Amino acid sequence: MRKRTLGLSVAVATMIAAGAGVVTALPASALSGCTVGYTISSSWPGGFGANVTVKNLGDAVSSWTLTWSYGAGQQVTQAWNATVTQSGSQVTARNAGYNGSVATNGTASFGFNGSWTGSNPVPAAFSLNGVACTGSTTGTTPPTTGPTTGPTIGPTTGPTTSPPTGGSGVPSDAAWVASGQWDTWTNNGYTLNNDVWGGGAGPQTIWARTGSNWGVVANHPRTSGVKSYPHSGKTLNRQLSSLSSVSSSFNVSVPADGDYETAYDIWANSNAYEVMIWANQHGAVGPIAESYDSNGAVPTARNVSVGGSTWNVYRGSNGANAVYSFVRTSTTTAATVDVLAVLNWLRTNGWWADVTIGDIQFGFELSGTAGQSNFTSNNFTLTYG
Structure with missing residues (x-):
């Protein structure tokens, strides 16, 4: 997913809520502002994928907790590059062990899959380490139509999208x-x-x-x-x-x-x-x-x-x-x-x-x-x- 920033060594260990560290939120005084980009990257009947990027406009932090609420019953089902938990409509995303440090004007990103019924509006507000992200909040709503099936999580076969140009080496029988x-x-x-x-x-x-x-x-x-x-x-x-x-x-x-x-x-x-x-x-x-x-x-x-x-x-x-x-x-x-x-x-x-x-x-x-x-x-x- 994975982690380190040291050039000659290691890789990020990405995960299903994987490789993420549970941290204690910093005091509100450690931040003076933030913005959040919330993008629904894909949508299908009953499910969606989303990417979130938070920008720290205040003092540098060594760990972060981002919170928001859903207003239409959405539920997070799987996440990567953060530990994401949900209680009722309240969602809490905590940094992974390798992406907790965010400098002033720096960003941190993570993604997740979720479920929805009826509608899937973008959350109205976010807070970072207890401070409301009022710098600005940007979001993208899901398309009105989407694929007829969701991403494959669990079964023995999955989507068969084409590799990028020049992507030889992919066997024809890949699932x-x-x-x-x-x-x-x-x-x-x-x-x-x-x-x-x-x-x-x-x-x-x-x-x-x-x-x-x-x-x-x-x-x-x-x-x-x-x-x-x-x-x-x-x-x-x-x-x-x-x-x-x-x-x-x-x-x-x-x-x-x-x-x-x-x-x-x-x-x-x-x-x-x-x-x-x-x-x-x-x-x-x-x-x-x-x-x-x-x-x-x-x-x-x-x-x-x-x-x-x-x-x-x-x-x-x-x-x-x-x-x-x-x-x-x-x-x-x-x-x-x-x-x-x-x-x-x-x-x-x-x-x-x-x-x-x-x-x-x-x-x-x-x-x-x-x-x-x-x-x-x-x-x-x-x-x-």
Whole structure:
């Protein structure tokens, strides 16, 4: 979705209300004004998609909470890049762990899907951290007609939109193809997310036969900063001590050139913690760390054998949450990982306590590609108990 702003490292972990941190709203004095853009991006009988962009006109904030009320019975059903909850007509959106800091005149964006009956008017007012957004409020109402069906969330087949020009690499038997920035699809318990988030990103198309067999066709410039994190994954919401097993296997095909890594992205304690497990990497990428030298990030622990492989482990922070990165000492495109053993290693070594494991995602964190490139998850499984 995903998170970090450090150029050579990480990607955003987008989610179904995924990867979002629960924060405490700042005092009203921390803001002097804001504007909100609320755009209904699609509409179909009984449902709609919306994008929200809030601009901070006051002092910089390190976390945000946006609230509004619906007047026609609308209900939020799914969200990304924020945690969105609803009580009656009142809706509350809280920043994710990676997008809480908003500078003066800066913006934060998120999206969601919702349901409606009868009518779907734009909310009349918004408040940011308890301060009414009176600078101006802009909105777009849904079209009077829309597609005959809504987006696919849960079934085994999805929309089959065409990839962008030059989007070769999408198999003809794909059940789902999408090119939208935050497009998602759920299949057989796995949720896929196209997750294009970095500034200066190029075109990216995600496709899937299933939640386990999927791929990405991308063409991102090789400039600083992570551009995207297309991924598949599951939401556990389980306390670490309650888990008897968490195991995953993968088999991927990646290009010979580019700036990327194949990685798990795991969130805990409402995104207070982020764990990345790097299977392979290429080019100008590196983990977040406490210290750096002329060779890049310096590991906190070296040659740690856990979970079926050997890793260099890095400990750091992206400014919003702690980040722990396990970078395989020998890269691979296929392996089985005892994820629970990795998570318990962090607890045994005092890096965290008995945390609640939220989302476990697996995908490709892309900082740049060597022209149009194909990344494929030939198979990915995640089981837990």
